[in-house]
Amino acid sequence: MLSSTLIVGLVLGGTYALLALGLTIQYGVARIMNLAYGELVIAGAFFTMLMVTQAGLNPLVALILALPLGYGFSWLLYTVVLHPLARRSKSQGQLEVDSILVTFGLLFLMQGLYQVNFGGNFQGYQWLQNPVNILGTKIAGGRVIGLVFAVLIGALLYLAMIKTRWGVNMRAVASRPQFAALVGIDMRKEARMAFATGGALAAAGGAILSMYQTFTAVDGTFLTMKALVIVIMGGVGNLIGALLSGIIIGLVEAGVSVAIDPGLTLAATYAIFLVVLLWRPRGLFST
Amino acid sequence: MKFEKKHILFLIGAVLVVAGLAALPLALKDYGDGLLLGLFSYITLASAWALFSGPTKYISLATVAFYGTGAYTVAVLNETLPFAVVLVVALLIGLVISLLVGLATLRLAGVYFVIFSFGLAEMVRQLITWFETRVTGTLGRYVFVDLTTTHLYWMLLGLACLTLFIRWWIGESRLGLAIHAIGDDETVARHAGVNVTLVKLALFAISAAIITLVGAIQSPRYVYIEPSIVFSPTVSFLTLIMALLGGATRTWGPVFGAVPLFFLFEWLSTNLPDHFSIVLGLIFVGIVFIVPNGVLALIEGLFTRKRRGTRT
Numbered sequence: 181m182l183s184s185t186l187i188v189g190l191v192l193g194g195t196y197a198l199l200a201l202g203l204t205i206q207y208g209v210a211r212i213m214n215l216a217y218g219e220l221v222i223a224g225a226f227f228t229m230l231m232v233t234q235a236g237l238n239p240l241v242a243l244i245l246a247l248p249l250g251y252g253f254s255w256l257l258y259t260v261v262l263h264p265l266a267r268r269s270k271s272q273g274q275l276e277v278d279s280i281l282v283t284f285g286l287l288f289l290m291q292g293l294y295q296v297n298f299g300g301n302f303q304g305y306q307w308l309q310n311p312v313n314i315l316g317t318k319i320a321g322g323r324v325i326g327l328v329f330a331v332l333i334g335a336l337l338y339l340a341m342i343k344t345r346w347g348v349n350m351r352a353v354a355s356r357p358q359f360a361a362l363v364g365i366d367m368r369k370e371a372r373m374a375f376a377t378g379g380a381l382a383a384a385g386g387a388i389l390s391m392y393q394t395f396t397a398v399d400g401t402f403l404t405m406k407a408l409v410i411v412i413m414g415g416v417g418n419l420i421g422a423l424l425s426g427i428i429i430g431l432v433e434a435g436v437s438v439a440i441d442p443g444l445t446l447a448a449t450y451a452i453f454l455v456v457l458l459w460r461p462r463g464l465f466s467t
Numbered sequence: 468m469k470f471e472k473k474h475i476l477f478l479i480g481a482v483l484v485v486a487g488l489a490a491l492p493l494a495l496k497d498y499g500d501g502l503l504l505g506l507f508s509y510i511t512l513a514s515a516w517a518l519f520s521g522p523t524k525y526i527s528l529a530t531v532a533f534y535g536t537g538a539y540t541v542a543v544l545n546e547t548l549p550f551a552v553v554l555v556v557a558l559l560i561g562l563v564i565s566l567l568v569g570l571a572t573l574r575l576a577g578v579y580f581v582i583f584s585f586g587l588a589e590m591v592r593q594l595i596t597w598f599e600t601r602v603t604g605t606l607g608r609y610v611f612v613d614l615t616t617t618h619l620y621w622m623l624l625g626l627a628c629l630t631l632f633i634r635w636w637i638g639e640s641r642l643g644l645a646i647h648a649i650g651d652d653e654t655v656a657r658h659a660g661v662n663v664t665l666v667k668l669a670l671f672a673i674s675a676a677i678i679t680l681v682g683a684i685q686s687p688r689y690v691y692i693e694p695s696i697v698f699s700p701t702v703s704f705l706t707l708i709m710a711l712l713g714g715a716t717r718t719w720g721p722v723f724g725a726v727p728l729f730f731l732f733e734w735l736s737t738n739l740p741d742h743f744s745i746v747l748g749l750i751f752v753g754i755v756f757i758v759p760n761g762v763l764a765l766i767e768g769l770f771t772r773k774r775r776g777t778r779t
Contacts, residue, residue: 285751292745
């Protein structure tokens, strides 16, 4: 009972962590709160489903394809919609309000488009349903592979952020936005790249999600909210914080749904969120 | 405050308009009655929302948390207490919740508050659902009260007038000055001796109490009430864009935003229900890019430009 809850929680937390990584990069570097983030995740899930059911591809191939598509779409979104706002706004507060409202608009727009094209039913496809035995707990094979890929992509991104020039620039913008320009970093380019990278992670997260669970056209909102809670728990822009918090939230959800009631998972997430905000508003792992 | 001629004229005009609006149900059929009720419910919601969010620039999505609480209070108590008493109870519950929530969260700013307020509604809904299924064993309740749609409409009309009056009165008082200062620069306001937290808390509580009352008055219209019906996030989002479209910092802004959008969404939900959220999304984007300060400010800007144009 306990070990199965732990494993379910870890698998859930792995995907959440990947989603939160993308959002924390977008918010930490580009300083845009993208409330339509979950809709991009769902876009990745729909794309994978179509590739599997219509084109007969393997979901893993679709995952590889989803990465550049998510990158390109978010790049375009930043350039066309969000950058003009960033240029127009005089203060950070104004930009925050504007970007919240615009991304709310995008959220509804994308959700509406999904509903018109796919309807409101549960979507999904069958893939590797046969169970794998891990420490006495039976888990669908697709779930395990999904987790492996989530960890792989997360680890690659982390290495890139720590080891490469690309990552150093981005971390500079995230931690000292007022000084990054002084050392010759093109802030605008970094912001656009960070936003696009976040989008690629969202699409990949959606592709992985679709490998092991069904989804609906309106699931994006709750994915955004969960990712956001995780980002704030971990501290905005903190990659390791986001990873750990994602796993914590996954474990808590699994625990609450087993011990109390599956209907209360979201309430539990928000209770944690509230405690974090009041107790350590800069994140659990801030120093 | 001195009473001048223009105040008296305005008062007479307002009384006539309100009397006309109150008599409107006599000329309308049942469907029109319901429409009118819905319209005034959104006018009041948007005005109450702007009461707090306009000057403080906090984007609150907690509207439906209070609206649903009001509706649910009526659903639980309508068989044991008279309607007027139930309304008072709903008002008190709204006040208590908003004070508790406000104390805990008004320190948050920006996106933190947005997410929290959105989550609040969801959390209340999940808790009530859980409580009803596990403890009382009745999910879904019926509301039967001895009131017609017209009665409910008169109550909402009165509440709408009261809300507009409060907004106007706050604008004229010292509190209004304090609020303006907070909206412009919170740190400066604090240094000028404004008790920022107290002012914000008071506004939040008044706004929440009005919203709770709207939910309570609307409650009999649903007849059958379930958490998923009265805690629908759409209410929060519609309220938000109505206030923003008209301009949340102006007394009449939310009214001017609520009227066209209410009819648009009413039409959409009967004729093009699938496209509801696409249109909602486009309006959000349109407001930010085309009328960031609201339609009223835009119109005013056009007029002053014209006047200046003719003078030169």
